């Protein structure tokens with residue numbers, strides 16, 4: 001249930017979603033765009049520095065296994081849009097030493113990859129960033145992406161058929177697999193207790209091996225032994241995020257994530273989605289835990305509504321089609337956007353992930369216009385208040401699940 | 417002088433998880449924190465090294481059924497550290513060890529191509545072939561390989577990756593705002609590759625990177641390993657640290673290049689070596705002895721013994737003679753997750769050698785283990801070490817070195833400050849970086865896409881084991 005507390009409401013959280021030259025397919029042709037630099041470190045360093053100057057909670061970095069396509073289900077052969085991208089985890093790692101406070105949340109596909117590799121990659125991102133790592137998990141059931149790996153096959157996908165029992169079964173299965181994957185990633189993060197490294201010169205032991213744990217995960221899709229090769233990361237558990245549009249991913253958020261990105265088109269829908277996620281959360285026994293629900297919005301921000309609308313039309317014209325998105329598209333003023341955010345917060349949304357339609361314009365509108373407006377209204381931080389991403393999101397550093405097991409009564413009894 | 421002096425290539429190995437790394441030294445720092453990696457990388461770059469090198473092992477080592485706790489345990493993820501190091505260095509090459517058994521070509525190719533972009537052309541891939549089911553238990557696909565099939569998979573893996581790297585020529589991105597043409601080729605990145613181990617198709621989503629592909633390293637010493645290197649690698653990481661063994665290995669491997677249509681300087685041979693420096697040779701020898709005793713404690717000596725003996729010897733006295741019993745021959749059941757176990761190809765013969773040596777020199781078990789495992793490659797004053805390194809390279813025992821410091825993160829500092837200037841004075845090591853990519857540092861010519869694909873086509877027609885040779889453990893599927 002949405003529970004508005006206007007007076008005591010905690011400050012809102014703000015993230016920005018970075019993808020190529022922006023989310024509009026014609027963004028790369030805008031005057032300020034740097035389409036030739038998309039594959040350089042300097043480009044990404046500049047964007048994240050801009051986001052950090054706006055005191056944002058975190059940036060997300062989009063990724064996909066396959067080449068971008070104008071179709072959500074199939075490849076295309078278009079040549080007039082941005083194509084090609086770099087591995088998002090590596091972009092985040094490349095930027096980490098250049099930034100200080102902002103969270104870094106790369107996207108990673110969990111359908112074809114190894115949880116063991118991804119777990120240590122994100123743990124390491126947490127080390128290189130001093131506790132600012134997150135992970136956005138993404139499912140891929142596209143047949144053409146499966147062919148890139150050649151290990152499994154998926155039936156052809158058609159948007160119109162997504163409601164059929166066959167398609168639903170494939171989707172449900174993929175999200176169950178994703179939940180198992182996140183479970184493995186999280187267990188591996190906990191597979192070393194914080195003080196496992198003892199460097200005890202007297203006994204010659206580098207670690208206390210009683211504080212390392214096999215995770216012995218056995219699921220329907222795979223099993224993984226553990227422990228990780230990488231010690232527990234600074235945050236204990238880096239922040240896990242998923243984008244969710246319907247029941248299966250809502251359940252994944254409720255079961256496994258710290259933050260869910262959702263795509264309501266108005267405040268009522270936002271309230272309904274929050275309620276559904278809370279129900280899944282309770283069902284998973286996580287009612288006491290903080291799970292943030294962030295609303296995604298594609299934004300075009302200008303000094304007047306008319307200018308923003310005109311820019312959208314110009315972009316659409318260049319793209320040859322009206323822009324459509326899973327998320328609501330907001331074309332207007334930073335002030336107007338601040339009003340909208342306030343309204344959705346009342347519906348239980350605790351933060352927003354803004355997708356700038358064009359970079360750098362809309363990114364700078366967020367950091368230089370929207371943020372000051374939110375600060376003026378007293379709903380956004382005026383300085384970073386924490387050194388870790390969990391800290392910025394108000395998430396405590398969690399206890400290690402295995403540390404509890406070690407001191408369990410059963411063990412004590414056995415030792416007697 | 418008849419022939420021009422060879423230029424030495426130098427690299428820094430980040431101290432690893434075996435007993436070479438002395439963690440008990442009060443100066444020893446973190447093996448995990450990024451500051452340690454940044455320190456080693458910055459030192460290496462200050463000294464104009466070719467590259468920094470990271471090893472990898474995908475399961476914590478065990479001995480006698482327990483996680484091995486006497487050496488450093490744990491390391492961070494290779495790609496993530498290298499990408500972060502790209503931010504704190506400008507020219508230094510970034511070499512990562514990535515296994516060809518527990519990965520898939522599409523993903524690894526994306527990661528290396530990304531690293532190459534993000535570092536401006538400084539990525540290198542050390543292709544290793546560890547194969548064991550023990551490590552496979554950490555992976556959903558669980559696949560492990562019969563020992564004799566692992567290089568076949570490595571070769572097919574590398575071929576598949578080469579196909580992916582070559583799927584973009586480099587001229588496809590116009591990104592022309594005026595005309596609206598982003599790609600000049602509607603099929604940029606398209607590939608299809610079908611061999612026994614891999615059947616993959618689609619479009620690769622990372623455009624051609626500055627070096628075209630990462631520099632390829634091979635580390636492995638068997639017949640198959642050498643052949644793999646001769647056919648496919650740009651450099652070899654070897655264990656041959658003596659002049660004699662170095663020259664024999666060098667001649668052997670360089671001699672294999674011609675049949676692949678390659679010239680001798682297209683494959684660099686770089687042994688991993690240790691060193692101890694002192695004000696004088698005598699002082700360095702004294703330091704070296706002390707370091708060896710820290711590297712091989714009594715406990716460690718017994719553990720080494722168990723690895724060869726393949727039995728539980730926990731009651732054995734390290735300060736007494738070698739055990740009277742013989743090693744158990746067969747699959748090593750004592751030590752898991754350790755590539756060096758395979759160095760003992762004939763345990764009985766090795767044990768006989770050790771016994772003879774212990775007898776002759778009147779060595780206790782610990783002293784013997786120090787003798788056979790702990791010798792540093794180069795010991796002496798900076799002058800002595802610079803001379804020895806140069807001799808090694810000029811007499812074709814290697815093309816350079818991967819230096820393995822025993823101390824994290826400061827173990828390279830004195831080498832950078834004292835030995836490198838002497839090599840520079842001799843005119844055998846660069847005083848400034850001349851190029852910006854690792855290929856340029858190594859004196860390798862640019863990757864030629866046509867030759868890359870030709871090489872793949874040639875090797876794909878060879879007979880290959882079927883996909884069934886990837887044994888699946890248990891229910892692992894996906």
Ligand SMILES: Cc1cc2nc3c(=O)[nH]c(=O)nc-3n(C[C@H](O)[C@H](O)[C@H](O)COP(=O)(O)O)c2cc1C
Pocket residue numbers: 470471472473474513515543544545546547635636637638639640641642653654655688755758
């Ligand atoms: C100098 C050297 C370094 C190696 N480094 C690694 C490593 O970091 N990770 C790994 O899994 N294997 C490593 N290996 C193991 C090799 O990839 C290979 O599995 C092993 O040497 C057995 O192959 P062989 O029979 O051809 O020697 C290394 C081998 C050598 C010689």
